[in-house]
Amino acid sequence: MSNDSSSQIVTGLRDWIVKAPPGSRLPSTRALVAEHSASPVTVQKALRILAAQGLIDSRPGVGTFVRALRTAQPSDYGWQSAALRSPQFPARPVSTAMRSAPNDVIAFHSGYPDRELLPERLVRAALARASRGDAALSRPPAAGVPELQSWFAHELRTATPAGFAPPTPSDVVVVPGSQSGLSSVFRALAGGSQPVLMESPTYWGAILAASHAGADVVPVPSGPDGPDPVELARAFEETGARLFYAQPNYANPTGAQWSHQRGEEVLEIVRRHGAFLIEDDWAHDFGISTSAVPLAAREDSGHVIYLRSLTKSVSPAIRVAAVIVRGPARDRILTDRGAESMYVSGVMQAAALDTVTQPGWQTHLRALRHQLQSRRDLLAASLRQHAPQVHVAHVPHGGLNLWARLPDGTEVDRFVRECESAGVIIAAGSEWFPAEPAGPFVRLNYAGPNPGAFEEGARVLGSILGDRPNAR
């Protein structure tokens, strides 16, 4: 946002302003420069921010004064209850994965990689170049910047075996993050209470997007090898669904990676039911001991709708993802994007493309693989040693999470609260289940800040579980 020194001055002055009577004169710029050892430019910037916040008035040539706040009466918005009616979908609480956490806790909850895992130098250079280029002032086409469409198509093409038609750039719809992509896919293809099959457990954001689109979410049990083909076929038959949402590589939360064989079985079932597989390749850049091979690469008859995001691997500030989809389904999805937001900022697209086409990007991905491996192994070993009651059945070959089962009978929500009181934030597994959770699960993310504290975090989990009698 603002550079750090002006933020500090803002914080300091805000405390002073709140206590001062309205009309009080602020110290002069010169005095503030001296007090904060900052440049006049920095002090002026802080004052502009405070003025924008309505806290002070600057009178040129006279001075800067604390603003008199209007006294407002408390408002009654009760009338809105009738106008708003009941919500169309049950509200889900905001996911734990989206919470910010103070610096002094041990954070196993986040859905985003820590800054040390991001290509900081590449991102900053890419944004700086974008600020000088044409993208800073122009409006790109609705489906995306052609060069970025080409890049996404090329990425999938490199995985396409001989004999399959690779996707073309025009099959690519650039979207502002994969959540927006999911929302559009579900709105465009499952609006009006149509059934959508989903692995259970699965990504909470996909459950949320499908519910908000008005779809009827139907859970299909899925484990470390992916969904059970028999259950999947049965669900298609029972519901008449035309959509199956899944994560064949490093599923969030379980870390599952489907075998080639399982992928073929699922594709066969999807084809047989004239349906779409929505393949969410969210962890494409997060392979550790294997690499992610998209199923979409070996299906060229339009049955796979493929999502690939750059937000998590490039930067949370670069909201860029792609939906790759062939046939009329593409038009249906593009129409929804047009109604929702018309186009994606060209600066975002330029910065994303710049980052991933630098030679440094491949270097970064190789280093990232090693960092994730160390972190995953450290957390898994720490749990084995200090919290053996936290059972990780499957150490994943990629992704950012361990999916762990607590002893039978553990009250997960209470456990999560107790961990937080002890300074460790974890996410209850229930968030990843479309319906009731299948057991007392938690998700532990190993991509957060300060891996040096993983061992201590594991110790806390172990001691809290040790304190409670096993309720079985």
Next chain:
Amino acid sequence: MSNDSSSQIVTGLRDWIVKAPPGSRLPSTRALVAEHSASPVTVQKALRILAAQGLIDSRPGVGTFVRALRTAQPSDYGWQSAALRSPQFPARPVSTAMRSAPNDVIAFHSGYPDRELLPERLVRAALARASRGDAALSRPPAAGVPELQSWFAHELRTATPAGFAPPTPSDVVVVPGSQSGLSSVFRALAGGSQPVLMESPTYWGAILAASHAGADVVPVPSGPDGPDPVELARAFEETGARLFYAQPNYANPTGAQWSHQRGEEVLEIVRRHGAFLIEDDWAHDFGISTSAVPLAAREDSGHVIYLRSLTKSVSPAIRVAAVIVRGPARDRILTDRGAESMYVSGVMQAAALDTVTQPGWQTHLRALRHQLQSRRDLLAASLRQHAPQVHVAHVPHGGLNLWARLPDGTEVDRFVRECESAGVIIAAGSEWFPAEPAGPFVRLNYAGPNPGAFEEGARVLGSILGDRPNAR
């Protein structure tokens, strides 16, 4: 996007590659440097882009070669017709306002101001600063960056008369452009076929967003003074609607600005029906002979949902707008934003805030006012002189458009096509009507490129209309 010289090399080489047999070796980097008088860095960048597009393979130490393209069979996606079913909403064609146009036409159609009307220097500097700041690598809160929320609240607060409670920063939800804001408002408050009253004519993007949200759009006639209060009250009573979408300042397309009196009448009707006014203040920064005074500033009981966008006045690349809404409606809208896209890029928010808090922003707005005035007056005068058949009943006090009526009986679509054949792009008025157009209208935008051609453009319109017998 890419800098211009590498784009030129890409274009040149692509033509060469398409004609060359697969496996052909490209000229060496040194040869390309000489041929294009470009730096080795620029040539390397061009080669990376071509590699990303799948057109060439680089073999380090050996050379760069034209890639063998896989031969693909034509695919049949006919099976999707059954899976997709009929669309939920009738497809509207993409608006003329979103079309890009070649440089050699006279463009009266665009919805976006020409680059010469944008604060280019401020935007580039703001993006450059954002690339160095914390925003480039962090994830902001779901409702927006607090400083930007404060700025939006402050803007509305400066227009708030004594005795009214001003909005607070927490009433502000930052969204990635006003189209996204509209989509969320309609989805959150009018999903499930609920009626939404709209001025007729009105902004096509709002009609689109409401239709896609599943709302039932009910037109209320509106002219240069705003909607007829009697018709508005009747529409509320007939439909039981709880939502009225309107543009009280410089409405798109008519340019109407409501009087204080008319605003009070509308607010009174809205309150009496326990309803929301969705105030789209899209042209807040485009006042010419008056300024935009938001109705939202004089309503503090939660009946006005206020939208303010920065995309059009700052840059089409800065997708930032705000929805200011009090009471539980805010939570409903924020929940929809969470499901749709989780949060807005911090880089976009930082760059927007930086731009509008620079001293140069106010200077820019003053200059913009004069530029818009000249352009508006030039177009209006050119029409009077060279195309008197194009009747502009109301020259607006702000905004970007003239709304003009053609002679009765004119076939508008045919006229638009004939203009385009003669090198002038205009938009048929029908795009701005929720139902059938009330007459043969066109919208002429005076914020496009090259105002020097306005007179010639008017001459073309006049001569085409002169050629046809008046069909009355």
